[in-house]
Amino acid sequence: MANKKKILMGIGYSYNKNPYKAAVEAAKYSLMDCPKPDLSLVYTNSNFSQKEFLRGINSVLGKNRVGISTDKIFNSKAGYDQRIMDSVLSVSSDYMHFSVAVADEYRKNPKKKAYQAVKEAVESIKADKYVDAYIQFTRTKKKDYANMIRNPPYFILTFISGVKVINGKTVAGNEAEFVSGLLEYTGPNIPMFGGSASSSLEEYLQNKADNVQFADG
Numbered sequence: 064m065a066n067k068k069k070i071l072m073g074i075g076y077s078y079n080k081n082p083y084k085a086a087v088e089a090a091k092y093s094l095m096d097c098p099k100p101d102l103s104l105v106y107t108n109s110n111f112s113q114k115e116f117l118r119g120i121n122s123v124l125g126k127n128r129v130g131i132s133t134d135k136i137f138n139s140k141a142g143y144d145q146r147i148m149d150s151v152l153s154v155s156s157d158y159m160h161f162s163v164a165v166a167d168e169y170r171k172n173p174k175k176k177a178y179q180a181v182k183e184a185v186e187s188i189k190a191d192k193y194v195d196a197y198i199q200f201t202r203t204k205k206k207d208y209a210n211m212i213r214n215p216p217y218f219i220l221t222f223i224s225g226v227k228v229i230n231g232k233t234v235a236g237n238e239a240e241f242v243s244g245l246l247e248y249t250g251p252n253i254p255m256f257g258g259s260a261s262s263s264l265e266e267y268l269q270n271k272a273d274n275v276q277f278a279d280g
Contacts, residue, residue, distance in 0.1 A: 071155040073097030074138050078146045082111035085148045086119025093153040094123070100153035102161040104220075105130025105277055108148045109262040113275045116149070124151075126280030129163055131222045131260035133274075158198065160190040165278050166241075169224070173237040177244025181219065185248075218254040219245060225259035228272045 075092030077085040086107070093103060103124050107116050109132040120128065128151075137143035138150045164184035169176035202211065225236045236259050245255065260274035 069156060069158055071097045073100070073153040074140045074151070075153075076136070076138055076141055076147050076150040078148060080148060082107075082113070082116040082148075083119040085111070086116045087123055089149045089151045090120055090123035093151040097153040097155050100124070100127060100155045101159065102163075103128035103130075103151055103153040106136050106150045107132050107275075107277075108136070109134055109266070109274060111148070117277060120151075120277070121280055124153075127161075128277065129220070129222060129279075130277040131258065131274065132276075133258075133261050134263045160188050160195075162187040162189070163279050169241060170234065170237050173240035174244035174247065177241045178248045181245045181248045215252075215254060218256070219249065221245065221255065221257040222276045222278075223257070223259045224276060225261045225274050226267075226272060227274060228267070228270050231270060233272075 073093040073096035075089040075094070077088040077092075079085040079088055090103070090105075094100070105120055105124075105128050107113065107130065111132070113132060120130075135143070135145075136147045136150045138147075138152070141147055162184045164180040164182075164187070166176040166180040169180075199216065221242070223236055223238050223241050225238075227234045227236075238259055242255070260276050262272045262274050266272045
């Protein structure tokens with residue numbers, strides 16, 4: 064805080080096998096370096112009771128977070144360790160604006176659902192257009208074009224439901240179709256990153272794979 068960084072980030076994680084306690088512990092650790100996050104990214108062990116984990120995360124972070132269940136978790140503080148049960152990255156900045164939208168039951172029409180979700184997210188961004196315009200003006204004055212091209216001012220983060228087993232039948236994630244729907248709205252030049260939610264290999268082998276995404280509480 065004393066350094067007046069333009070972006071504050073905090074990382075938290077837990078080895079606790081109790082989903083509620085692991086969520087609270089990781090979230091609180093992330094807030095030590097980022098006390099008032101604008102957005103938090105949450106990764107949880109797929110074998111957890113996700114309702115209990117969600118209850119713990121909400122009790123600390125509130126609704127300003129998104130995330131997914133996954134089989135393996137790593138971060139820059141702990142590296143990769145099989146004992147890590149969850150990980151939280153909290154981000155805060157006066158110069159970044161976030162908005163969240165959800166595509167419910169997107170498999171029924173991946174392209175349409177993605178288009179609607181990203182449209183909602185873009186339209187709900189709370190930004191000061193005067194300040195943002197001044198920042199871009201200052202950037203143009205101070206930076207060369209090579210720098211500006213490499214660092215565009217917008218991005219999309221998307222978490223998609225991966226392969227599931229529903230009633231004994233394997234159901235694909237339709238990730239490619241979903242991404243196609245995002246690009247249909249934004250065009251191809253915006254940076255995009257994220258991933259598919261997953262469960263453990265053991266669950267796939269037992270024909271009961273499931274996964275979850277968290278958003279907006």
